Each structure stands twice: as structure tokens, then as C-alpha cells.
Amino acid sequence: MNGNPSNNGMGEIVETVARWLRGFILVYGISVVLYGHLSPGGGFEGGVVIACGFILLTLAGGEQQGQRFFSRRMALGFGSAGLLIFLVLALIGMGRADGAFLQNVIGTSDQAWFTLFSGGLIPLLNIGIGLLVASLLFLVFTLLATVGTAPEKEDPEGDDS
């Protein structure tokens, strides 16, 4: 039996495999976010992949294990930071005399096409969205998975507010 994912994990074997896989999953998710303007993918997709890496850790190793790598407070902070990044980048365009909200102010030269550092604001916006989606999806998962369970008494991260 795998039990309640919020309290205990699925056992030594599953936990070990999850520990091996987490790096690959995270690297894949980060690459999907960073290369979102060059290949299929983007902030939403990569964020979901990253969040699923942490969800796998939580499911395999129990809530404590998952919270050790990515606590609720961190998830809330990173999610808010992602939205803030998006908003700040959106406001940059308005600072210009002829600019507009969400204008792609950083131009890309022809030589820079198809390279990682191209597309102006688009990769940066992708990073913001990736942060937000990864953090908040994982936060929703931990919140839903621990409904009805008592918080750890000495757990400082148990308080979300």
C-alpha cells in the first residue's frame, strides 16, 4: 500500500529512483523554459515539468522530503516573484516616450536569431512564467494533498500565512 502521500512515502525503492530522476526532470524542465523561444515549450510547459519533479519527490518520499527541497514558503515567494518579474518587464516598455505596455523593448539583431540570447524580453518573460507555474502548481499540490492532515507541530514551514 502506498498510504497517504502527505505523511509517508512509498518505500525505499521508489524513493531512491525518484532521487535519481529528480535531477533529469529538473534539468529538462529548466531547458524547456529557457529554450521556449527557440523550440516547442515555454514557461507554462517547463513550469509544469519542474513542478512535477517536486511532486514526484513528495509522492515518493513523503511530505517532509518534498518540503525539504521546496517548502511552501519558498513556493509562495517564488510564485510571487515570477508574477512580479512579468509585471516589471511589462512596465519597462511604458518608460519609453514612444513605448507601450508589454512592448518588446530589447531588439534582436539578425545575427542573434536562433541563439539562446535572442527574442528580447520573451525569454525573460518565459522565466517569470516558469517560476510562477512551477511554484504555484507545487503549492497547490501540497495544499490539496495535505487536506485534513494535522500539521507538524515543530514545522516552521507549516504556516502559510
Place this chain on the structure above:
Amino acid sequence: MIEVIAILILLAIAAAIIVVETTNLLFSVISVGAVGFLLAIIFLLLGAPDVAIVQIGVEVISLVILVRATMGRDVEPAVGRRDFVGMVVAVTLVVAIGLFGMQIFADFPEFGSSVMERVAQAPSNTYLREGLASTGTPNTVTAVLLDYRAYDTLGEVTVLFCAVMGVLAILRRKARVPLGGDDATEDRK
């Protein structure tokens, strides 16, 4: 190609019927994943890898994991005697809407012919023609999402953020203000 897609669609429909008809929660959730995975393959065959990644990530992984992980083990399957009148009303509605939809399907373009082939002034033509030059982004989907239609994306992101904040407010485990008495440290379920 079209035969392969037809077979995949038939399999997806079969899986969707299993989702509704089975009384086992685990079978049902796995079948939801099968539907999403088959749809992802269809999207991939139709040349939409972006949508396929979203489909796998969101429907297959997130939905299945979230449903399976958060649902209690002792959930009663929602099976019982169905209301006959309600069933008749539902079937009548489905048939009526289906007949109405057939009229609309007659006006649909042929399968596989996109808007940009029929309408020269379609915005998608502009995106494809000038997308790389004006945004510097080879991935046109990202160019549309984060440059041409970035305002929509801002709204999407904000909606996601607000939804999570709502879940956080409802499901947090400790009350910020204790409900009363001295049990300030008492856990609120």
C-alpha cells in the same frame, strides 16, 4: 495519416467511455490519463508539438497525479439508479444539440485546411510572415503568446496566481486569527 488519427481518436473515445462507466476510481483516473496521452499523440501528428507538451504536462501528469494523490481512498463510486426523466431530458438535449451542430459542421472547412489557406488577410499569416523579423523568436507560438498576445498571457498568469491564492486562503492549516479562546495554537482542520 488520417487513418492513424482516426484510430487514435477511436481509442481515446473508448478510454473516455471507460472513464465514465467504470466503478473503480483507479481505472477511471488511469483512463483519463490515457485519453490525454492519445490526444497528445494526435496533436503531435497534426504538427502541434507545443500543444502536445501542454497536453502531456497538464492533463496526463498534473491531472492524474493531483486527482490520484488528493482523493481519499474510501471514495464511494457515484453509481446509483438514475432518474429516468432526467435521462430522457439529457438524451433529448444531446440529440438536439447534435442535430444543430451537424448544420454547423456542414459549413466547416475540410479537415486539415487551415484558416490561413482560405483567408489571405488572416492574422496568422502576418504572424508567420513577420514573426521572426519583428520579435526575433523562431517559435511562432511563443512569439504570439509573449509578444503579439502578451496581454492575454498576463491575464492568464494573473488568473492562475489568484486561483492559487484562493486555494491557499481556503486550505491553509492554521488560522491566522484564532477562532476564539486560548487555543491559538490549536490546529484548524
